[in-house]
Amino acid sequence: MQITKTLISWYSNNKRQLPWRNTKDPYYIWLSEIILQQTQIKQGLPYYEAFIEQYPTVFDLANADEEAVLKLWQGLGYYSRARNLHATAKYIASELHGVFPNSYSGLLKLKGVGDYTASAIASFCFNEVAAVVDGNVYRVLARFYGIQTPINTTDGKKMFKALASDIIDSKNPADFNQAIMEFGALQCKPNNPNCSVCPLKENCVAFRENTISLLPVKLKNNKPKKKYFNFLVYIINEQQTIIEKRHGKGIWQNLYQFPLLESKHSLDEVAFLKELQTREELVFDDLTLFNSVDIVHKLSHQHLYTKFWVIKTSVIPKNNKPIAISEIETFAVPILIKNFIDVFNFQSEI
DNA sequence: AATTCGGGGCA
DNA sequence: TGCCCAGAATT
Numbered sequence: 001m002q003i004t005k006t007l008i009s010w011y012s013n014n015k016r017q018l019p020w021r022n023t024k025d026p027y028y029i030w031l032s033e034i035i036l037q038q039t040q041i042k043q044g045l046p047y048y049e050a051f052i053e054q055y056p057t058v059f060d061l062a063n064a065d066e067e068a069v070l071k072l073w074q075g076l077g078y079y080s081r082a083r084n085l086h087a088t089a090k091y092i093a094s095e096l097h098g099v100f101p102n103s104y105s106g107l108l109k110l111k112g113v114g115d116y117t118a119s120a121i122a123s124f125c126f127n128e129v130a131a132v133v134d135g136n137v138y139r140v141l142a143r144f145y146g147i148q149t150p151i152n153t154t155d156g157k158k159m160f161k162a163l164a165s166d167i168i169d170s171k172n173p174a175d176f177n178q179a180i181m182e183f184g185a186l187q188c189k190p191n192n193p194n195c196s197v198c199p200l201k202e203n204c205v206a207f208r209e210n211t212i213s214l215l216p217v218k219l220k221n222n223k224p225k226k227k228y229f230n231f232l233v234y235i236i237n238e239q240q241t242i243i244e245k246r247h248g249k250g251i252w253q254n255l256y257q258f259p260l261l262e263s264k265h266s267l268d269e270v271a272f273l274k275e276l277q278t279r280e281e282l283v284f285d286d287l288t289l290f291n292s293v294d295i296v297h298k299l300s301h302q303h304l305y306t307k308f309w310v311i312k313t314s315v316i317p318k319n320n321k322p323i324a325i326s327e328i329e330t331f332a333v334p335i336l337i338k339n340f341i342d343v344f345n346f347q348s349e350i
Numbered sequence: 351a352a353t354t355c356g357g358g359g360c361a
Numbered sequence: 362t363g364c365c366c367a368g369a370a371t372t
Contacts, residue, residue, distance in 0.1 A: 036366090036367045038367085039368095040366050041366090044367090076356075077355085078357085114370085117369085135366060139365095152352095154351070190366085218364090221353090251355065252355095297356095298357085300356065334357095335356080351372100353371080355370085358365105359366090
């Protein structure tokens, strides 16, 4: 297949030097692939460096506390990746004596490892002929073959997986998989791909039909829902505060936050106090709204309109265990909370 | 088959 | 704003 050879040739001349390209150790490849799920290399790279520094082997990761893993993951998002990463490390260390499965089907059984990641590890580490299909691959194939089937449908996923499996270099699956993804990231980019110097333009359907900007086709997702968060930032006796661990379903599972009062709309001070009193009997000395304008934290499926209420008191709220304010940065928190802590200077307030 | 999970970067 | 990113798990 011409596209196969062209991609591999292009890759040999254009590939970036990345740390996980200097190893075939499944631990490092797995770690990099989990970090890079739905994450650009520029964003994930410092986290990869931090993880291999902190946890050089799968046993080190397995022996860590989940809290420490989440703390190191803080800011990267999709925190189920971190929880599954840790759970899988423990499984590999204790049940498999530190040895990763060496096949696509074996890897696929691991928590947090789906079709893409199993294919990536199997090909990169064990030369298994398993085609990766990530966002880059969808784009390159949709354009080159002029495919209009939406990529986020069952039919689309099957079609692109079959197509990638069809053109993969069975003699060199590792380089081919790297090549088609790197080509999508650097050459066949989402915006302003440089088609004028593209080695595939002679046979690219989208280039010939001038539909590059229309491909790949993707069904639109729903608009994010608005939520209204009121965080209770206690300052107890000028030295302690309250944080709580998020349990159950939903975002930020197992991360910490200030006690949260969610409302149906943005609250002024009167309305906030009313809501607060229905929630608990509270004695406080001073109440201050940190941000008069809602901080809007935008996630894929929800927009969080957020207020931070600073409550100075000498009474510990019921059913809460205070922590020292000086210890607050040791906990894993959502970036929304971290940004507040960084800007809000506790020391100047007490 | 749809929805839910984060956060950053870009036009 | 809306879309994208080396996707996976849950509903």
